[in-house]
Amino acid sequence: KAGVTQTPRYLIKTRGQQVTLSCSPISGHRSVSWYQQTPGQGLQFLFEYFSETQRNKGNFPGRFSGRQFSNSRSEMNVSTLELGDSALYLCASSLGPLAGGSYEQYFGPGTRLTVT
Amino acid sequence: KNQVEQSPQSLIILEGKNCTLQCNYTVSPFSNLRWYKQDTGRGPVSLTIMTFSENTKSNGRYTATLDADTKQSSLHITASQLSDSASYICVVGVFLSGGSYIPTFGRGTSLIVHP
Numbered sequence: 001k002a003g004v005t006q007t008p009r010y011l012i013k014t015r016g017q018q019v020t021l022s023c024s025p026i027s028g029h030r031s032v033s034w035y036q037q038t039p040g041q042g043l044q045f046l047f048e049y050f051s052e053t054q055r056n057k058g059n060f061p062g063r064f065s066g067r068q069f070s071n072s073r074s075e076m077n078v079s080t081l082e083l084g085d086s087a088l089y090l091c092a093s094s095l096g097p098l099a100g101g102s103y104e105q106y107f108g109p110g111t112r113l114t115v116t
Numbered sequence: 117k118n119q120v121e122q123s124p125q126s127l128i129i130l131e132g133k134n135c136t137l138q139c140n141y142t143v144s145p146f147s148n149l150r151w152y153k154q155d156t157g158r159g160p161v162s163l164t165i166m167t168f169s170e171n172t173k174s175n176g177r178y179t180a181t182l183d184a185d186t187k188q189s190s191l192h193i194t195a196s197q198l199s200d201s202a203s204y205i206c207v208v209g210v211f212l213s214g215g216s217y218i219p220t221f222g223r224g225t226s227l228i229v230h231p
Contacts, residue, residue: 004159033219042205042221042222042223042224043160043205043207043221044221045218045219045220045221048217055216055217056216056217056218057216058218090159090160092159092160097217098209098217098219099147099209099211099217101147101148101165101167101209102148102165102167103165104162104165105150105162106162107159107160107161108159109158109159110158110159
């Protein structure tokens with residue numbers, strides 16, 4: 001079956017703009033999580049959506065937001081972009097919630113965002 | 117100080133040799149611990165998941181161990197292959213007050229396997 005897909009794969013934005021990233025989970029998966037990966041900070045958890053509800057949220061400012069649709073597809077939005085937002089943004093899907101303990105997470109290839 | 121510490125930061129081994137990567141964590145209360153393999157330019161791939169009640173979990177040539185008392189985990193790779201060259205990331209799931217769950221990542225160990 002198809003894996004997790006993310007669009008776009010690459011994006012260049014200017015400081016102050018906003019951006020929306022999209023994630024399509026594996027069919028049947030109800031949990032979608034978003035992560036930021038940078039050389040300086042490594043991987044960091046942004047938030048998790050399960051059945052259209054935000055279940056958990058990492059320590060990121062309110063400029064980072066997301067939502068999940070009834071078909072489990074998810075979008076992440078970053079407003080008022082800063083240079084430090086340049087990163088690889090990864091989404092992952094799983095059958096059950098992260099806190100469920102043993103659900104496998106499947107990551108997409110990521111969206112490379114560059115803010116100039 | 118990072119709450120999930122991985123060592124070594126990088127490791128070079130010869131093909132066919134075994135190696136062990138370490139993950140020490142201070143976060144609590146602990147829910148689960150995951151090991152991922154990430155190839156350059158790609159998303160992480162899950163290797164093992166262990167809850168607090170499990171001591172060991174295997175996935176082919178990968179074996180993870182967990183000591184919840186000492187808050188240490190290790191990932192042992194047997195008979196390394198060139199394709200094992202990647203970054204290996206340890207992730208500890210923590211429950212915060214209010215019931216929220218946060219996965220906390222280590223910085224990873226970069227493994228290079230030479231022929």
